[in-house]
Amino acid sequence: MTRLLAIETSCDETAAAVVEDGRRILSSVVSTQAALHAPYGGVVPELASRHHLENICPVIEKAMADAGLGFPELDAVAVTQGPGLVGSLLVGLQAAKGIAFVHDKPLVPVHHLAGHLEAPALAHGDIPLPALALVVSGGHTSLFEVPGRGEYRLLGRTRDDAAGEAFDKVAKLLGLGYPGGPVIDRLAEGANDHAHEFTIARIKDGRPDFSFSGIKTAVLYHVKREGVTPVEDPAQATPEIRDLVASFQRAVVTALVRKLKQTAQQRRPRSLLLTGGVAANRRLRRDAARAAEELGLPLFVPPIALSTDNAAMIGAAAQVALEQGRRAGWDLNADPHLPLG
Numbered sequence: 001m002t003r004l005l006a007i008e009t010s011c012d013e014t015a016a017a018v019v020e021d022g023r024r025i026l027s028s029v030v031s032t033q034a035a036l037h038a039p040y041g042g043v044v045p046e047l048a049s050r051h052h053l054e055n056i057c058p059v060i061e062k063a064m065a066d067a068g069l070g071f072p073e074l075d076a077v078a079v080t081q082g083p084g085l086v087g088s089l090l091v092g093l094q095a096a097k098g099i100a101f102v103h104d105k106p107l108v109p110v111h112h113l114a115g116h117l118e119a120p121a122l123a124h125g126d127i128p129l130p131a132l133a134l135v136v137s138g139g140h141t142s143l144f145e146v147p148g149r150g151e152y153r154l155l156g157r158t159r160d161d162a163a164g165e166a167f168d169k170v171a172k173l174l175g176l177g178y179p180g181g182p183v184i185d186r187l188a189e190g191a192n193d194h195a196h197e198f199t200i201a202r203i204k205d206g207r208p209d210f211s212f213s214g215i216k217t218a219v220l221y222h223v224k225r226e227g228v229t230p231v232e233d234p235a236q237a238t239p240e241i242r243d244l245v246a247s248f249q250r251a252v253v254t255a256l257v258r259k260l261k262q263t264a265q266q267r268r269p270r271s272l273l274l275t276g277g278v279a280a281n282r283r284l285r286r287d288a289a290r291a292a293e294e295l296g297l298p299l300f301v302p303p304i305a306l307s308t309d310n311a312a313m314i315g316a317a318a319q320v321a322l323e324q325g326r327r328a329g330w331d332l333n334a335d336p337h338l339p340l341g
């Protein structure tokens with residue numbers, strides 16, 4: 001039995017979890033800073049690192065207390081090394097190093113996206129491999145092939161904005177607050193998603209890449225041309241705004257699912273994974289489920305608490321890394337652009 005303490009501070013969630021054998025969550029604590037960054041319509045890196053610093057010790061202490069364990073009982077300490085905001089990553093990294101050093105435990109470095117990629121197995125148990133995974137969050141929109149356990153091969157990614165970033169920016173320009181994804185998801189329900197035709201750039205060079213900066217600009221031009229007035233509060237959203245965000249959401253989700261389906265037809269995986277913060281989107285879940293059915297493949301989507309940033313998924317990925325013999329030295333540094341696959 002292996003018990004890991006995992007720490008995640010790559011963006012605006014301060015998170016710690018204790019995970020047993022990479023499968024059982026003994027505790028998972030997530031302290032989100034969303035309200036702190038809301039007035040700015042996006043994450044302010046300096047504010048994020050300062051708040052990680054204030055929250056990191058109480059979050060770790062709560063994770064240990066909830067698990068009913070003391071540090072000496074741990075088998076390893078895992079931490080997100082990157083990618084992410086460097087000032088935020090460093091807070092988690094230093095905390096992890098401190099605990100591992102004092103208690104003489106192995107230190108396991110984890111790639112943030114490996115965490116997202118292991119979330120479906122953490123939630124549902126062993127996944128039929130090879131799998132094709134769509135990781136879609138505020139910072140990433142990537143297609144990975146998972147040929148074997150702990151193997152991640154990057155097939156495609158966004159060339160500009162991430163899908164979640166597009167949700168956040170469109171929400172911001174309409175006065176709907178931050179993070180924008182959940183609000184747009186809610187406002188779009190029951191609205192006319194065919195009110196506007198927004199097109200998503202199709203990448204023509206054969207790579208399964210994405211591009212979402214064009215649609216954000218298209219929505220901005222529409223708002224200016226039609227004189228749409230931003231609201232003060234999502235509760236004041238007019239039918240015009242609801243139709244607009246529903247049409248935007250349809251375009252983004254259609255592009256994501258189309259690429260997932262096309263790539264699955266080419267790569268012939270045995271399962272599909274949908275993970276990352278935007279995987280919480282109900283339209284995306286519905287459309288991806290339909291595509292999976294048409295392909296005759298099982299689709300694994302973690303529950304929302306494991307889709308958005310959390311440390312339990314980092315613990316699950318760390319278990320795989322630990323079994324593969326990955327250890328970091330005391331010179332481990334944060335890498336804001338750490339590659340995977």
Ligand code: KG4
Nearest residue numbers: 137138139164179181185277278281308309
């Ligand atoms: O994975 P995550 O928590 O953090 C990153 O690693 O980026 O993802 C956060 C992103 C934000 O852009 C947020 O707007 C988006 O996920 N998001 C959603 C929904 N819930 C969260 N986007 C669309 N629909 C949702 N229901």
Ligand code: ZN
Nearest residue numbers: 137277308309
């Ligand atoms: Zn993430």
